[in-house]
Amino acid sequence: MSVAGSDKENQGSRYRQIAGQIKQAIDDGTLLPDTRLPSVRTLATQYRVSMTTALKTLRSLEDDHYAVARPKSGFFVAPLSRPQRAQPLVIEPSRQIAPLDEQTELHLAMVGTDCRVRLDLANGARSLYPVKKVGLLMRQLGYSKPFLLGDTVKGTGYAPLKAEIARRAIDYGCNINPDDILITNGCIEAISLSLRATVKAGDVVAVESPCYFVLLQMLHNLDLRVIEVENGQEGYVHVGKLTALFQRKAVQAYVTLANINNPSGKSIPNEQKAYIARQADEHDVMIIEDDIFGDTAFGERRPFPMRAFSPNAILCSGFSKTVVPGIRIGWVHSSNYMRKIASLKYTSTMGTSVLPQAAITELLRSGGYDAHLRKLRRELASQICQMRAAVLRYFPPGTRVSDPEGGYVLWVEMPRQALNVRTLFIMARNAGIGIAPGHIFATDDRYDHCFRLNAGFGWNKEVEQAIEQLALWCRESLAVQPR
Ligand SMILES: Cc1ncc(COP(=O)(O)O)c(C=O)c1O
Structure with missing residues (x-):
């Protein structure tokens, strides 16, 4: 039996409870400004309360400036009274049961938060890609080939x-x-499948150093050990040190970005590739090659991959750096491990969406891809060139910057006495500038004076000012005057 007084009290606390849940969703950003809120009737049904309580809930949201009522339309999430600022990057220690390493935490925070000047990732502005064309192809194919x-x-x-x-x-x-x-979901899946098919936990994998940080995290997650082989004077991997590892049977696999390395932007010359491939075959080392940037090479002809010099090398690539980043179509080729790779794919993501594959096929067949690549390479080359010149202009003497043969990124080495890049990274982030700090490209602190810049978003005043600001912090830390 219910008592009138306590029923009323229940109703009273109930509307506050419901309003509290809605406020939480608004604060979290789950309900965005101007989103229509449920009607009085829907709210009453959803929460099993009376229409009066439902109305009271909405009115209380309005009183607290979380909602606005619009005549004949209902209640809406209130528009923001002040413009939203990019959130400063907060890297909180993981509260998960399985905590992530610092590198991974930082990478996830970097990708997951916006910043004003995006110099951190290896991607480009939408205008670099044939977004409309691919969208149109997908629409046409969806109609003409519904089986896709x-x-x-x-x-x-x-x-x-x-x-x-x-x-x-x-x-x-x-x-x-x-x-x-x-065909895989991006090049990353291709590499992951290849590793899982060919090596086992505890095995040792050689990588080029500095090394694309996602690769380092992947090796770590697969319980593989890594040996980082630094680049030689020419900017690509030190071939003598690498092949000595093969000869000593110190590694079971070599994961290489032999073409347009990320972050160095260099390709290993053909002669050296041939030598490395021969040595790998002779000493039973599995080569897994990430060729995602091969097609972005600035020259007339794209470089040969390692696979051209050994049929045993596994070749991974994709279209997210060339066609459109959102398409997530990659691929893997192996002469020896296809069945194993296919079975791993089947038990992880089963398959890859067919419609985007068909759209890319049309682009490749029609010649549209080649025409687009020529434009993409031209634009990237020009953007890289301007950003590189600005780094050399603004940074203090002793700064070194890579001279990429393709791709999106520059690798900057500040003088060793300059501020630690972890500090620079936080200062930059708080000013709305994203950079990829050097320490995530290694398993130790050897690149604490380095960072990677992305030139993919074009050259403009804002980008130039960001480079100038980074350089200023660097110079201030060295207490030297501008050149
Ligand atoms: C070297 C390298 N490989 C692979 C990827 C990711 O490829 P995908 O997006 O096709 O998975 C990236 C992205 O930045 C990359 O830099």
């Missing part, structure tokens, strides 16, 4: 795309059977 959406995804990928990839591979020295290609 309506059928279950089976097998190792869209056969016409695999045929196109194999056809293009001939141009860069690789004779590949389309059956030995599997």
Whole structure:
């Protein structure tokens, strides 16, 4: 039996409870400004309260400036009274049961938060990519070939795309059977599958140093040990040190960014690739190659991958750096491990969406891809050139900057006495400037004076000012005057 007084009290606390939940969703950003809130009737049904309590809930949100009532339309989340600022980067220690290492925490924070000047990731402005064309192709294909959406995804990928990839591979020295290609969700999945198919926990993997940080995290997550082989004078991996590891049987695999390395931007010359590949074959070292930037090489011809020099090398690539970043279509080719790779794919992500594969196929077939690549390379080369000149202009003497042969990024080495890049990173972030700090490119502190810059978002006053500001902090830390 209910008592009138306590019922009223219940109703009273109930509306506050419901309002509290809605406020929380607004504060968290789950409910964005101007989103329509549930009607009185819907709220009453959802929360099993009377219409009066539901109305009281909405009115209380209005009183607290969380909601506004619009005549004949209902209640809406109040528009923001002040413009939203980019959030400063907060890297909190993980509260998860399995805490992440500092590198991974920082990487996730970097990717997950916005900043005003995006110099941290290796990607480009939307205007660099044929976004509209790919969107149109997807729409047309969705209509003309409904099976691309309506059928279950089976097998190792869209056969016409695999045929196109194999056809293009001939141009860069690789004779590949389309059956030995599997389409993946981005190049990262291709590398992950290749590692899982060929090495086991505890094995040792050689990488080039500085090393693309996602790769380091991946090796760590797969319980693999890593040996970082530093680049030589020429800017690519020290071939003598690398092959000595092969000869000593110190490593089971070598994961390489032999073409347009991230972050160095260099490619290993063909002669050296051939030597490394021979040595790997002779000493039973598995080569897994990340060729995602191969097609962005600035020269007339894109460089040959390691696979051109050994049929045993596993080749991974994709279209997220060339066609459109959001498409997430990658691929892996292996002459020897395809069945294992396919079975791992099946038990992880099963398959890859077919419609985007079909759109890329059309782009490759029509010649649209080549025309687009020519433009992309030209624009990236010019953007890199301008950013590089600014780094040399503003940073103090003793600063070194890479001279990339393709891709999006520059590697900057400040004088060793300059401020630690971890400090620079936080200062930059708080000023709305994103950089990729050097320490995430290694397992130790050897790159604490380095950082990577992304030139993909074009050259403009804001970017130039950001470089100037970074340089100023660097100079101030050295207490030297501008050149
Ligand atoms: C060297 C390298 N490999 C792979 C990737 C990711 O490729 P995808 O987006 O196709 O998974 C990136 C992205 O920055 C990269 O720099």
